[in-house]
Amino acid sequence: MQLKYLYSFFKTFQIPGLFSVFSDFKGIVRYHFLYAAVESGLLEALKTPCSRDNLIKKLSVKNPDILDALLKVGISLKELNCKKDHYGIRGKRSRxxxxxxxxxxxxxxxxxVTYYNNSYRYAAARMKGAGLGDDLRHSGDIIARFSKLSDPVIKTFLRDIVPQGPGLRVLDIGCGSGLLLKSMMQINPGLSGLGIDIDDAAIRQAMQNTKKWGVSENFKIVKGDIQDLPDDIPGFDLITMVNLVYYFPVGQRPKLFKTLRSRLTTGGSLAIIMNMQGKETDFGAANLNMANASMRGVTPLPDSATLQEQLKESGFSTVRASDLMPGSSFVGMLAK
Ligand SMILES: C[S@@+](CC[C@H](N)C(=O)[O-])C[C@H]1O[C@@H](n2cnc3c(N)ncnc32)[C@H](O)[C@@H]1O
Known part of the structure; x- marks a missing residue:
């Protein structure tokens, strides 16, 4: 390359901010690559190195130009490699x-890449009155799978709050994948009860998972809105709401908490585990709050103090809140 081109190239990078913007750009391209590689089945297919022709067959490709382009992106990012005409997985994220x-x-x-992205992509229009996104209708499966990330810290909190002894009953509202029921049963194998979720895809996951994990005898999974739970169901010793409160408008929460309180046995408790409005540096909570603010069916994250007041207003006499993750606003609350 002639020196003059090198000179003008480096001059371009003197534009303030350009270097940082380009560093982020690579991360975004990687996210997009990984998304397409997962959705198309490419990563799964490349668990065993594979020729282009074989990939075309395995992935039922009708437009090879797109497959070729995607493979090129993967190689440029060092997520994939190609040896002797066989593509394979190279990068640590892809692996x-x-x-x-x-x-x-x-x-x-x-x-x-989907609903979080949409909340920024359409923020300008939505801020000025355009309708909120209906992403929740299509995201039940992703949300339930994503939520498993916080399982280890949730389990630690559960160990403090799951009641011990035989014959006790729990209710998990918005049970998603059903993982919480499994975790509670590992703490007290004598538990039984109910998982309820309003979303079809989440219910499918919960039913399959509880069967797979061997806990379906103890826990019934029902599809429905917690606000319509039939009256003839026996009381619960613990009711859990994980990543759920923001599905209810702020003004409706005291009524919901009151109803849930009436479903508890004497001495029973309600546990709320979720992100609250975060500290300034909690970008995870800020990002979730951004998505929540711009989707139909959810509200911005609650403020911890307001939520505690609402629980007391609803008849709970003590509310204890514990920080569950360092530098984060992910909180476990126990109301009695
Ligand atoms: C963010 S997800 C959390 C899932 C699960 N608790 C977890 O943390 O893995 C919230 C779940 O609550 C469900 N949900 C929302 N409103 C509900 C309602 N009124 N009754 C029952 N489930 C509801 C949603 O369908 C969704 O699956």
Whole structure:
């Protein structure tokens, strides 16, 4: 390359901010690549190195130009390699996404490229009155898979609050994948109860998972709105709401909490686990809050103090809140 081109290239990079913008650009291209590679089945197919012709067959490709382009992006990002005309997985993110926790990692990518992305893409219009997004209608499966990420800290909190002893009953509202029921049963194998969710895809996951995990004898999974729970169901010793309160408008929460309180046995408690309005540096909570503010069916994240007041207003005499993650506003609340 002639020196004059090198000179003008470096001059371009003197534009303030351009270097930083380009560094972020690569991250975004990687996210998009991973999204397409998961959705198309490319990563799954490349668990075993594969020729282009074989990929075309395996993935039922009708437009090879797009497959070729995607493979090129993967190689440019060092996510893929090509040896002796066989493509394979090279990058640590791609490798992890076909590994043991691949499904959860894939859900993080899928959430960011779809509904999180939409909340920024349409923010300008929505801020000025355009209708909110209906992303929730199509995202139940991704949300339930993404939520598994916080499972280890939730489990630690559960160990403090799940009641011990035989014959106790729990209700998990918005049960998503059903993982919370499994975690509670690992803490007290004598538990039984109910998981309820309003979303079809989440219910499908919860039913399949509870069967797979061998806990379906103890927990019934029902599709429905918690606000319509029939009256003839026996009381619960613990009711859990994980990543759920923002599905209810602020003004309706005291009524919901009152109803839930009436469903508790004497001495029973209500546990709320979720992100609250965050500290300034909590970008995860800020991002979730952004998505929530711009989608139909959810509200911005609640403020912890207001939520505690609403619980007391609803008849709970004590509310204890614990920070569950360092530097984050992910909180576990126990109301009695
Ligand atoms: C963000 S997800 C959390 C899922 C799960 N609790 C977790 O943390 O993995 C919230 C879930 O609550 C469900 N949900 C929302 N409103 C509900 C309602 N009124 N009754 C029952 N489930 C509801 C949604 O369908 C969704 O699956």
């Amino acid at each position: 992890a996404m076909v590994g043991a926790y691949g499904d959860t990692l894939s859900a993080v990518i899928q959430a960011n």
